[in-house]
Amino acid sequence: MKLLLVEDNAELARWLSRALQEDLFEVDCAGDAEQALWHLQAARYDLVLLDLKLPGPDGRTVLRRLRREREGIPVLVLTASDALDMKVECLDLGADDYVVKPFEVRELVARVRALIRRSANNSQSRLQCANLSYDIQECRFSVDGQLLELTPREHRVLEMLLMQHGQVVPKARLISGVFPMGAEAGENAIETYVHRLRRKLAAASIRIVTLRGFGYILKDAADAS
Structure with a gap:
């Protein structure tokens, strides 16, 4: 899952990025509102972690713009203010959750996963395709079962x-979802990862089908033909 962290404190951003990456999240960072909006136009994210106090336009500006243009993406606000009025304002602007600094990383990760499940219209905690299963929380x-x-x-x-099993996922979307912004990566890199996955999924009753010129689609092997 890919996250955008909008935080102007570079040291905190590095620390939090490492902690999230240890939980297998891909993380891009933005230090101000302008960078955040550029990232949001350039790539697809599963969730935004948004600090309110930013240089120039603040986090509320990003939140308003995001809600106008990309309604569905979850936003978790990070702020040093525990004032009730600020919390109510952020929720009214469209934030999905609110965490006050300092916070425990374990709680933050749990909140992130809960919001992503909710945004994917998942009250479920597991995704399934044939005998391949994904535990979202873990x-x-x-x-x-192996x-x-x-x-x-x-x-x-x-x-x-x-x-998106059963639907085509374009290579360009996979590239933006897998590699950090600014990383040099081409279609061959994605082909390499798909090749490795096919080997590791040899015992699974699913297939990753290549659609030349379009992308890839994950299907039940019974339907792959």
Whole structure:
């Protein structure tokens, strides 16, 4: 799952990015509202972590713009203010949750996962395609109950395919979802990860089908023909 962290404190942003990456999230960072809006136009994110106190236009400006243009993406506000009026204002502007600094990373990660489940219209905590299963809360794939060992980028590719199984996922979307903004990555990199996934999924009753010129589609093997 890919997150955008909007935080002007560079040290805090680095620390929080590392902590989230350890939980298998891909994280892009923005230090102000302008960078945040550029990232949001350039890539697809599963959730935005938004600090309110930013240089120039503040986080509320980003939140208003986001709600006008990309209604569905969850926003988790991070702020040092625990004032009730501020919390009510952010929720009224469209924030999905609100965490006061300092916070425990475990709680933050749990809130992030809960919001992503909710935004995906999931009261469920598990996604399934044939005998491939994904536990959203634990961030784990399994085949017939056996844990599937994946690298972080293999994990992200499979996650994106499973989230839209039965539908075509374009290569460009996979690239933006797997690699941080600014990273040099081409179609061959995605092909490499798909090739590795096919080997690791040999015992699964699913197939990753290539649609030349379009992208990839994850299907039940019974329907893959």
